[in-house]
Structures are given as C-alpha cells and as structure tokens.
Amino acid sequence: MEFTEFYRSERDRCLRAVLAGVADRQVAEDLVAEAFTRAWMSWHKVRRHPAPRAWVVRTALNLRVSWWRRHRREVDLGDGHVDTADGTGEPGGGLDPALLRLLRALPPRQREVIAFRVFLDLDTAATAKALGMAPGTVTAHLSRAIATLRGHLVVNHSQEQS
C-alpha cells in the first residue's frame, strides 16, 4: 500500500479515534497530522506494521504530552487534560461541547480503549497489544466507560427524540 492511499483511507478514522482520546478537535487534528508525518518518514517500517492505523493513533496519543507542553497558554483542567483558554469556547471545532465534556470525564485509559476498540474497530487482543495492557484490562476499561456513557448518551438520545 502506498502512503497516499493509506492516508486518504485512514485519516478520518484516525482523527476520530484520537479525538476520542484527547477530546479537543484542533489538538486531535494537529496530533494526527504529526503522527502521519512521522509515518511517512518511517513508511518502510509502518507499512509492514500489522495495523498501521493503530501505529498512527498510538503515536498521536503519545505526542499529547509534548504537544501540551508547547502550548503554554492552555490551562490544565485538573485531570491531566487541558482546554483552550482563549475564550472562544470551541475546543471541539463545532462539536457538541457536552459530548466533549463527557469524554473528558472518562479516565485517560478508558478513552484510549474507546479510541482503539470503537473508532479503530480493533478487537480486544489487538487493542491490548497496542496499549500494552492485558486483554482483561481492556474489557474492564471498556465496560466501565460504557457504564459512564450509557446514561448520558441515552438521555441525550431521548431528548432528541422528544
């Protein structure tokens, strides 16, 4: 597979996965662009990876810390994640702020499991390998995340229908 083909077929899926992990639309795009750039530079290696899109998302999520360190104007929200502090109130780039708040309410590892299991559509074993945790831990994180999300998403869904 050529890099251009890979990028065009996987970029949106990777962006949504990283967005689930960082809950900030612009940050997610920056991280994914950087991760794809690194994939291009190491394409001879990445192309042979069993799940290249997982490599991209793993790289993007690993870049979070350094990305936030570079952006001093941002304010720590207290859970190790940050939001923009420029007053625009649009860290989600037009996404529902309630959804982003809901994602941020999840512990980071639960968000990572959602990113790989839900948005990259990897199975439990592949997710466990990508995140360096036991398959049972993946299942537990996903179960807890679903429990947290269930009420909020169902409530929202019900409100839209009413």
Add this chain to the structure above:
Amino acid sequence: MNDHDTDVLDTLRGSLDAVTMGTPVEDIVSTGRARRNRRRLATVAAGTVAVAGVALGVASLANPPAGPPATAPGVNAAGEVHVRTVAYTVDSRADGTVQVTWTKQQWFEDPAGLEAALRQAGFPVVVKVGEFCAGPGDDLTLVHGTGPGVTGVVRPLAGADATFVFDASALPPGKQLFIGYLTPAQLEVTGGSPGSVERLVPIDTPLTCTTVAPPREGRPAGSEEDPSAKPVKPVK
C-alpha cells in the same frame, strides 16, 4: 457486551461521523520531506564538526539531500566547490585549481565521495581502493607510488600537512588522474610506502586494473604479467 452496550458505542461512534481530517496529504508529505532533508544536512554537519572542526556552509556530495537543490551540494552560487567530510576537504581556488586535504587513513571512509567532489570541482579523476589501473601504453614506472607527470598535477601545499593542490590545467589533453589507495592488508605488505598509486591515465580508453599492490617503491607488481589484471570500462 450486550445489545445495550453496542447501542451506546454506536451512538458514540455516530456522534463523530461528521469529523473529517482537513489536512491534505500533500502537506503531510512536504512536511516530512523537509524534515528529513534537514536531518540529513544536520547529520553531515555534525560529522564535519567532529572531525574537521568547521561547520559553516557544509554539504556533502556523498549524502545529497532528496529533492532538487538550487545548486549542487557543496557548490555555492559562484560555482565554487567547498566540501568538508570526515575523510577530506575539497575547495575550489580562485586560480582554477582545487585544494584537497585528506589523511590516507581517513581516505577509506569515502573514496567515491572524494571522487565525486573532485569531479564536481572540475578535476577529472578516478579513485579506487585496492585496485590499481592504467591505460594501454601508459608508463608504469612509479616513484614512491607516483607515476610520470603526476607531480605537476598534484602538488603539496607548502607549509601544510596532507594538503595538496590539484591543477587540472596541468593535465595533458585526454588524460585524467588515477588514484589507487592500498587497503590495510596491502599497506601491511608495503609498510606504507607507497600508500597509494597515482598515475595519469587516458579518459576515453578502457583501463586495465589489478588488485595486486605495488611493491615497496617502484613498479607495481601487477603491472607486468599479472593474472588478476582485468579490463574495466572507460571512466569519464
């Protein structure tokens, strides 16, 4: 995972369906390419600083950056060649000659790069390691590894150690310089004298090369009836 769990995850997945990546692939590739080129140049510069102690305007013909540069690597806007590597330096001089500095030990680091650098500077040369070449009818006499006419073409720079001036205008028409460096094993046989063979050889005529090193001073052992001698394609 039950149906209710699947519904939750489907709802979450669907909530991000409208999110798409706005960065075009061309931006990704151009950023990666520029970064890779910078790293290559930085690597060359680091090697130069470590050995030569100079770091300004560094480029290497042996490691050209990807993509077409405005001028060839090591060539400035005036067409002058200035190359620094761990093995040698090559600089164009105002009088048309080329100043080269090397140590024989470091020569083995990059003979092909030196050959390319000299050619870039306008000096026709063939450089080999462990092979010794000559054209048909060439005078094979060597004195301290140097053939007839070479001393007028390659002159040591007064007051400098291992620095030479290569003068292309002193080459006879149709001739180029051949430099063959002895390998470490060959140097053990000669005791370092000679450590290399320099000859003026034809440009457009096939050369015959041997892997047999010259003896300690004088005529190369392989220049007479050497069974390992083999013809090579003309080098231009």
